[in-house]
Amino acid sequence: MPRTPQQYQQLKEERRSALLKAAREVFARRGLAATKMTDLAAAAGISYGLVYHYFPDKESVFATLVEEAIQDGIRLLTAERQGPGTPWEQLQRFCAQILEHVREETSIPLILVQARASESIPAPVQRALERYTTQFFQQLVELIEAGQSAGQIVKIPAAELARLLLSTVQGLALTQVLPRPDDAPFPATDTVLRLFRP
Amino acid sequence: MPRTPQQYQQLKEERRSALLKAAREVFARRGLAATKMTDLAAAAGISYGLVYHYFPDKESVFATLVEEAIQDGIRLLTAERQGPGTPWEQLQRFCAQILEHVREETSIPLILVQARASESIPAPVQRALERYTTQFFQQLVELIEAGQSAGQIVKIPAAELARLLLSTVQGLALTQVLPRPDDAPFPATDTVLRLFRP
Amino acid sequence: MPRTPQQYQQLKEERRSALLKAAREVFARRGLAATKMTDLAAAAGISYGLVYHYFPDKESVFATLVEEAIQDGIRLLTAERQGPGTPWEQLQRFCAQILEHVREETSIPLILVQARASESIPAPVQRALERYTTQFFQQLVELIEAGQSAGQIVKIPAAELARLLLSTVQGLALTQVLPRPDDAPFPATDTVLRLFRP
Amino acid sequence: MPRTPQQYQQLKEERRSALLKAAREVFARRGLAATKMTDLAAAAGISYGLVYHYFPDKESVFATLVEEAIQDGIRLLTAERQGPGTPWEQLQRFCAQILEHVREETSIPLILVQARASESIPAPVQRALERYTTQFFQQLVELIEAGQSAGQIVKIPAAELARLLLSTVQGLALTQVLPRPDDAPFPATDTVLRLFRP
DNA sequence: CATGAATGAGTCTTCATTCAT
DNA sequence: GATGAATGAAGACTCATTCAT
Numbered sequence: 048m049p050r051t052p053q054q055y056q057q058l059k060e061e062r063r064s065a066l067l068k069a070a071r072e073v074f075a076r077r078g079l080a081a082t083k084m085t086d087l088a089a090a091a092g093i094s095y096g097l098v099y100h101y102f103p104d105k106e107s108v109f110a111t112l113v114e115e116a117i118q119d120g121i122r123l124l125t126a127e128r129q130g131p132g133t134p135w136e137q138l139q140r141f142c143a144q145i146l147e148h149v150r151e152e153t154s155i156p157l158i159l160v161q162a163r164a165s166e167s168i169p170a171p172v173q174r175a176l177e178r179y180t181t182q183f184f185q186q187l188v189e190l191i192e193a194g195q196s197a198g199q200i201v202k203i204p205a206a207e208l209a210r211l212l213l214s215t216v217q218g219l220a221l222t223q224v225l226p227r228p229d230d231a232p233f234p235a236t237d238t239v240l241r242l243f244r245p
Numbered sequence: 246m247p248r249t250p251q252q253y254q255q256l257k258e259e260r261r262s263a264l265l266k267a268a269r270e271v272f273a274r275r276g277l278a279a280t281k282m283t284d285l286a287a288a289a290g291i292s293y294g295l296v297y298h299y300f301p302d303k304e305s306v307f308a309t310l311v312e313e314a315i316q317d318g319i320r321l322l323t324a325e326r327q328g329p330g331t332p333w334e335q336l337q338r339f340c341a342q343i344l345e346h347v348r349e350e351t352s353i354p355l356i357l358v359q360a361r362a363s364e365s366i367p368a369p370v371q372r373a374l375e376r377y378t379t380q381f382f383q384q385l386v387e388l389i390e391a392g393q394s395a396g397q398i399v400k401i402p403a404a405e406l407a408r409l410l411l412s413t414v415q416g417l418a419l420t421q422v423l424p425r426p427d428d429a430p431f432p433a434t435d436t437v438l439r440l441f442r443p
Numbered sequence: 444m445p446r447t448p449q450q451y452q453q454l455k456e457e458r459r460s461a462l463l464k465a466a467r468e469v470f471a472r473r474g475l476a477a478t479k480m481t482d483l484a485a486a487a488g489i490s491y492g493l494v495y496h497y498f499p500d501k502e503s504v505f506a507t508l509v510e511e512a513i514q515d516g517i518r519l520l521t522a523e524r525q526g527p528g529t530p531w532e533q534l535q536r537f538c539a540q541i542l543e544h545v546r547e548e549t550s551i552p553l554i555l556v557q558a559r560a561s562e563s564i565p566a567p568v569q570r571a572l573e574r575y576t577t578q579f580f581q582q583l584v585e586l587i588e589a590g591q592s593a594g595q596i597v598k599i600p601a602a603e604l605a606r607l608l609l610s611t612v613q614g615l616a617l618t619q620v621l622p623r624p625d626d627a628p629f630p631a632t633d634t635v636l637r638l639f640r641p
Numbered sequence: 642m643p644r645t646p647q648q649y650q651q652l653k654e655e656r657r658s659a660l661l662k663a664a665r666e667v668f669a670r671r672g673l674a675a676t677k678m679t680d681l682a683a684a685a686g687i688s689y690g691l692v693y694h695y696f697p698d699k700e701s702v703f704a705t706l707v708e709e710a711i712q713d714g715i716r717l718l719t720a721e722r723q724g725p726g727t728p729w730e731q732l733q734r735f736c737a738q739i740l741e742h743v744r745e746e747t748s749i750p751l752i753l754v755q756a757r758a759s760e761s762i763p764a765p766v767q768r769a770l771e772r773y774t775t776q777f778f779q780q781l782v783e784l785i786e787a788g789q790s791a792g793q794i795v796k797i798p799a800a801e802l803a804r805l806l807l808s809t810v811q812g813l814a815l816t817q818v819l820p821r822p823d824d825a826p827f828p829a830t831d832t833v834l835r836l837f838r839p
Numbered sequence: 840c841a842t843g844a845a846t847g848a849g850t851c852t853t854c855a856t857t858c859a860t
Numbered sequence: 861g862a863t864g865a866a867t868g869a870a871g872a873c874t875c876a877t878t879c880a881t
Contacts, residue, residue: 050859050863050864052863054860055864059865076363076364077363077365078276078278078279078362078363079279080279081276081277081363081364081365083851084850084851084852093866094867094868096853096866096869097865097866097867099852100864104851104852105850160362161362163419163420164276164358164362164419165275166275166279167275167279201439203433203436204430206428206429207431207432208432208436210417210420210429210430210431211413211417211432211436211437213416214413214419214420215412215413216416217420218411218412218413218415218417219408219412219416221358221361221362221415222412222415231382231405232404233408234405234409235401238401238405238440241399242437242440244439253840281875281876282875283875292841292843293844294842294844294879295840295841295842297876297877298841451861472759472760473674473759473761474672474675474758474761475675476672476674476675477673477674477760479855480855481854489862490863491863491864492857492864493861493862495855495856495857496861496862499856500855500856501855501856557758559816560754560755560758561670561672562671563671563672597835599832600826602824602825603825603827603828603832604832606813606825606827607809607813607828607833609812609816610812610813610815611805611808613815613816614809614810614811614812614813614815615804615805617754617808617811618757618804618807618808626800627778627800627801627803627804628804629804630802630805631797631801634797634802634805634836635836637795637835637836637838638832638835640835644842644843648881649842649843652844677871677872678871678872678873687845687846689846689847690846690847690848690875691844691846693873693874694844697873698872698873699872841881843879843880843881844879845877845878845879846878847877847878848876848877849873849874849875849876850874851871851872851874852870852871852872852873853872854868854870854871855867855869855870856868857865857866857867858864858865858866858867859865860862
């Protein structure tokens, strides 16, 4: 008595999600080139060849994760932008959330770091990264400029501040998950926000 | 007219330097795993097998670059610490210099990013990275605490500030050299220093 | 209303036949090594794993087809041998029929071509091919010699003529089904029979 | 003291030729899909990875052989066409030569059989095969028609005769090299030429 | 020293076969 | 019986490293 197509479909979804979750951790720590398919299979607790039932090759697993991470980032920012409060409060919440991701080692920001950290990333991933980064960056600039108009944010070119924030977040992600000999505490959101104080 | 042993020695030194310089660029952009020996040879303009006259294997080229980068960072900080002026002025000069490195894409900070960005780094490199990072971090904390005693730096735990600075620098390195779709300007030193203003 | 065992049996026979028919087409065009089990399942319109209800493995599907083809060839020749008319008329009818098979792209002769075209055919298939080819060849030689005794066939060693006929038939099969850029007409039986005219 | 580029070049040519020669035998007997890279390396007496110094992948080795075989066939026909004698004599010499190839198991005609015998041949090879087959076929038709005008060849549509000849040659190649249980003698050129006698 | 050919271990990928449902 | 997910052995391909010249 075979399963219904729906059952198969659902099962497949679940497995696929589990695989992605496991793969995120592995890629985040090792990068694309240094990650082996066996690593992915082992991390997901499935057999070697089964990965290929869900993704055609290693790169496409990575690509999926990158797009996911990008979408998550955009969603985070957009949600706060549309939320209540002044621009400053929106920025505050956005920073708090994204830093929380980083602190919790959700691996999502690290995937973007890994994607950036190698030129030998497949071209489609490159393009997606460019496209969405631009979009994300623009939204952030708009938020900052709104805050500046309201006198809540220091009058430094918004693009400069935006880039600084993104760099800091990515840098923190990098120093959070990977060999961190130092017992340096994760910075408070307010500390990071000092960059924006008037 | 054969060369003297000294000439040979010098030639070898020069080649080795040239190779390291070329390798730094390549590793900075691709990472250890994704860089091939042919890439190194091609970048240095020497033949394939000749790389092995200077280094026993790929990892040791990378390891050399990592240690170099670490030493450079420590030297930079130490020099300013021993230089004239108040702690604030020392911090200011240090930031200015290290940001200049990043902006100029000297690749030196990026090598550290690459070293951090993969768990699959050879153990000796790992250890060197840990050791020196600790040392570097301690010096930075001392500098910050000195500035705080002098009332020149905001009273936030020095370790937190130190980590934030290092993260920001590495994040900027990451977004400087690699595909950067955004035309975001490189931040001014003073903007970064806002993190430390009382 | 459950089916009777007979009905089940019949259903199974039918499926098996359909599978063989589909497999014949696929193997004829791709050969044993290049044909995948998915190809067979897809061609037969059944599910992936179901093939294994009818055959233990891929090779045995192929082996079955080869034996079938051999038996068909022998049956064809034997039937004409036992039919009415002179040896020449028997040869004539045999050629007409086998060429008809080839022209109609029944795939039966092509299976034999595929079986011949690769050394990496399972040993049992090899042996069957040898055994039956010998048998078939002998019968054909006998027919030719009978025709020669009757003065109806040219006096060239019968084995030579037999081999030539078989080669021609297989060659025609090869050029009939596969990419045939040329619009060359399929030769008439009489043209082929010129080989045998006194 | 390294070799000069010329020496390297020559060495490479020679090795490449040797590899092609060995590969021809293997592909001729096994076909593309059933041939393993280890087979090629072993047949050529070189190491596994070295094959990839000469060809980017398995298919391109095969493709090279197919083009070679096609060119050889065309060259053979063209040479005789431009040679002395009546059309009949030209045809006679062409048949003699190509049959000699087949008899000697030069493998060249078999490569074409193998190329025809599988749909799963890379597209470029497919196209080359089509293109050249057309060209070859046309020349053969012209030769036959010339012979017919001179009353030396039977008045059957030239295209039909041409196809028959090619099929016969390929069929003979197939039955020559591969498991041939029968001790059937290779047919004399004159026997094949009976197809064309008026 | 310098060169690039040669080797083969390590990975990716495919796919025949098995198996739980 | 029927389905397609799961497994893993086999084979293609890459590339670090060695070596003859």
